[in-house]
Every structure is written in structure tokens, then in C-alpha cells.
Amino acid sequence: MNTLADFVFVSTLLFAIGIYGLIVKRSALRMVFAIEIMINAANLNFVAFNQFLWNNAIGQTFVLFSIALAAGEAAVILAIVVVAYRLHKDTDVSELKTLKG
Amino acid sequence: MADLTFVAMAVVTVGGAIVALEADEIVYGAVALAGSFFGVAALFFLLNAPYVAVFQITVYIGAVAVLILFTVMLVRQESWAKEASPRSLTRLGGILTGLVMASALGLAVVSSNLSQFNSLLNETGFLQIGQLISTNFSIVLEVLALVLAASIVSALFLAKVEKEEKKQ
Numbered sequence: 001m002n003t004l005a006d007f008v009f010v011s012t013l014l015f016a017i018g019i020y021g022l023i024v025k026r027s028a029l030r031m032v033f034a035i036e037i038m039i040n041a042a043n044l045n046f047v048a049f050n051q052f053l054w055n056n057a058i059g060q061t062f063v064l065f066s067i068a069l070a071a072g073e074a075a076v077i078l079a080i081v082v083v084a085y086r087l088h089k090d091t092d093v094s095e096l097k098t099l100k101g
Numbered sequence: 102m103a104d105l106t107f108v109a110m111a112v113v114t115v116g117g118a119i120v121a122l123e124a125d126e127i128v129y130g131a132v133a134l135a136g137s138f139f140g141v142a143a144l145f146f147l148l149n150a151p152y153v154a155v156f157q158i159t160v161y162i163g164a165v166a167v168l169i170l171f172t173v174m175l176v177r178q179e180s181w182a183k184e185a186s187p188r189s190l191t192r193l194g195g196i197l198t199g200l201v202m203a204s205a206l207g208l209a210v211v212s213s214n215l216s217q218f219n220s221l222l223n224e225t226g227f228l229q230i231g232q233l234i235s236t237n238f239s240i241v242l243e244v245l246a247l248v249l250a251a252s253i254v255s256a257l258f259l260a261k262v263e264k265e266e267k268k269q
Contacts, residue, residue, distance in 0.1 A: 002107045002147065005216035010111045010144065012206040014118055020199030021122040024192050029173060030122060033134050036165065037118045040141045043157075051148045052218040057229040060153050061238060064230070067153075067160050068245055072252035074165045078172040079256035085176040 007048035014041035028081045028091040032074065039070045107147055114140030131173050135166035149221045152230055 014037055021034030043063045050059025085091050117137030124130040138161040145154035234242055 001219045002104060003216040004218040005210050005213070006107060006111075007144065007148065008210050008215055009207060010114060012203055012210060013115050016199040016203035016206070017115070017118045017122065019202055020195045023198055024195035025122065027127070029127060029169070029176070030130070032169065033121045033130065036134065036161075036169075037121070037137065040138065040161075043153075044141055044144060047145055047148050047150050047153055051150060051221050051223040053222075055223055055225065057223075057225040057233055060150050060225075061230055061233045063153050064156055064234075065238075065241060065245055067156055068249060071160050071165055072249045074168060075256040076252050076259070078168055079259040081172060082175060082260050089178075091176055 004048060004052040007052075008045060011041045011044040011048065014038070014044070026092050026094050028077075028084065028093050028096075031093065032077050032081070035077075036070065036074065039066070043067065107144075110140050110143040110147065113137070114144065127173050127177065128170070131166065131170045134169065135162050138162050138166060149223060152227050 018034045018038030018041060021037065022031055025031055025034065043066055046059045046063045046066070050057075081091055084096055088096060090096075114137050117133045117135075117140055120133035121130045121137060124133060138157065142154045142157040142161070145151075145157060
């Protein structure tokens with residue numbers, strides 16, 4: 001039988017992988033991957049706690065909103081990546097210094 | 102103990118996430134990311150939340166993964182196959198931070214009493230989600246629709262090719 005701890009453990013692993021990717025990778029696309037992985041970890045936690053501890057659907061509803069927000073966010077980030085590539089022919093974030101103050 | 106389906110789907114999820122970040126060719130990474138999303142959707146099914154799982158599949162695999170794949174193909178360079186590997190100090194720091202975070206949170210989970218919850222007590226389904234969305238969270242839904250419309254418009258505006266730029 002699956003317990004709540006199993007799901008939280010998977011979510012912990014996903015979150016740690018996302019943190020690792022965000023620190024190590026310098027390509028903007030890989031950083032988008034890492035962010036999406038971390039959002040998935042948070043969503044998994046929400047649904048797991050909701051399903052094991054409460055008999056309502058608020059956690060599931062919240063995750064629906066979260067997924068929709070993540071989709072909009074991905075669209076904007078990827079548009080920025082395309083623009084940055086068009087201007088610099090590169091998506092390495094350490095090379096994109098135009099925005100630096 | 103966890104059953105076999107759960108273990109298989111957890112391996113797909115975590116392995117897909119690792120391959121997504123570490124694959125040499127970034128297109129394979131994008132496909133592995135879609136696999137990881139699929140694993141999370143399967144975990145939602147195991148959690149008895151089919152609506153969220155199907156939503157995850159349609160939005161994440163159907164929209165976000167495809168969007169990422171197209172962007173990857175638009176901005177891909179051949180030289181990326183040997184993508185500049187980060188300095189070993191950064192890499193070590195990243196691995197250490199990830200390990201410390203995973204072990205700290207993992208130990209917290211192990212020492213907590215979370216493993217004594219072993220039955221899904223939630224019986225709610227589509228009906229309750231629909232009721233919540235259309236009553237308590239109706240304002241949130243409206244605002245979210247505005248945010249989505251704004252983000253789509255801004256993405257289109259950002260990615261639009263200017264006429265002068267075209268001439269160059």
C-alpha cells in the first residue's frame with residue numbers, strides 16, 4: 001500500500017533535481033526544464049496531502065489553477081528565450097548581459 | 102510498502118527529470134521532460150485524482166512539452182551537442198546543494214509520521230471540483246483567464262518579428 005510518505009519522498013527528489021538544474025545549468029532552456037520540474041514537485045505534494053488528509057477537493061482545484069499558470073509562464077519564458085536567441089544567437093544566461101544594470 | 106506500479110512510475114518521473122537535465126542533445130532532454138510529466142500524471146491517477154491527471158496530460162504534455170520542443174528546435178545549434186560544461190566548482194556546488202536538500206527533506210519525511218497515512222480517504226471527484234471552481238473560486242477563475250490571455254498576448258508580442266528587423 002502506498003503511504004503519504006512515498007509520494008512526498010518522490011516530490012522531494014524532484015524538487016532537489018530542479019534545484020540542482022537551476023544552479024548548475026547555464027542554458028536558459030535547461031533552466032526552464034528545471035523550473036517546470038520544481039512546479040511538478042509542488043503540484044504532486046498538493047494533491048498527495050489533499051488526497052490523504054482531507055475529504056474535499058480544494059487541493060486538486062488549486063493544482064488545476066497552478067497548472068494553468070505554469071502554462072502561461074512557460075509561454076512567456078519561451079518567447080523571451082526566442083527573442084534572446086534572435087538578438088544574441090545564444091541562450092547562455094551568463095552571456096546575456098544587455099539587461100544588466 | 103509501496104506497490105509495483107508506484108515504484109515504476111516514480112522511477113519514470115525521477116529518471117525522466119534527470120535525463121531532461123543531463124542529456125547531451127537537448128531535444129532528447131525535452132522528450133524526457135515530457136516523460137517525466139507523464140510519470141507525474143500517472144502518480145495523480147494513483148492518488149485517485151483522475152481529473153487533475155487528465156488536466157496534467159492535456160496541458161503539460163499536450164501544450165507545454167510541445168511548446169518547449171518547438172522552441173528547442175527553433176533555437177538549437179549544432180554546437181550544443183558538446184554544450185559548454187559548467188565549471189566543475191559550480192557543478193560540485195549544485196550536486197552538493199541538491200544532495201543536502203534531498204537528504205534533509207527526506208530525513209524530515211522519514212522521521213515524521215507521514216507514513217502512517219496509508220489510505221486515500223478522499224472520495225471527491227469531478228462534481229466537487231466543478232462546484233468549487235464555479236462557486237468559491239469563481240473570481241480566481243476569472244482572474245486566471247485574464248492572466249492567461251495577457252501572457253499569450255505578451256508572448257505573441259515578444260516573439261513577433263519587427264518589419265525593420267526582417268529587412269536586415
